Amino acid sequence: MAIRSIRTEGDEILKKKSKKVEVIDEKIKELIKDMIETLHKYDGVGLAAVQVGILKQIVVIHEGEDKPIYVLINPEIISQTGVQVVEEGCLSFPNKFAKIERPEKIKIKALDENGKEIIITGKGLLAQAISHELDHLNGEVFIDKIIPGTLEIIKQ
Numbered sequence: 001m002a003i004r005s006i007r008t009e010g011d012e013i014l015k016k017k018s019k020k021v022e023v024i025d026e027k028i029k030e031l032i033k034d035m036i037e038t039l040h041k042y043d044g045v046g047l048a049a050v051q052v053g054i055l056k057q058i059v060v061i062h063e064g065e066d067k068p069i070y071v072l073i074n075p076e077i078i079s080q081t082g083v084q085v086v087e088e089g090c091l092s093f094p095n096k097f098a099k100i101e102r103p104e105k106i107k108i109k110a111l112d113e114n115g116k117e118i119i120i121t122g123k124g125l126l127a128q129a130i131s132h133e134l135d136h137l138n139g140e141v142f143i144d145k146i147i148p149g150t151l152e153i154i155k156q
């Protein structure tokens, strides 16, 4: 396992669409392990493969110690309802935070790391995280969708 370096603001890869994973081979499994390790190292809630420079439809989400780690391969939205206005950040924009609208509830299907189909319904923070990470797979970053006037830049 290894910590991967995170692509940050200005890196054009963040605007590219990720491709479907065709086969979950050892290389993909290694990538997933590294993504989880990298997510924990940087204290994030979610990480998409594109953020470590790999244009594949893979996302990991972990809301905290008492919550499961979700591995989502080729995720697809089944439905989303409601709107929540939330404070958001992103490991690729380490010093920027802003308010954004996210669905209150989202239902998706995906494959897990063993290739098994899973259906997840997320509310609150999980819905926010899923929505944020699936945007990454479409080459969309949160900063382009924020509520105007809410951007906070933290000086490091």
Ligand code: NI
Pocket (backbone or CB within 6 Å): 089, 090, 091, 092, 132, 136
């Ligand atoms: Ni992000």
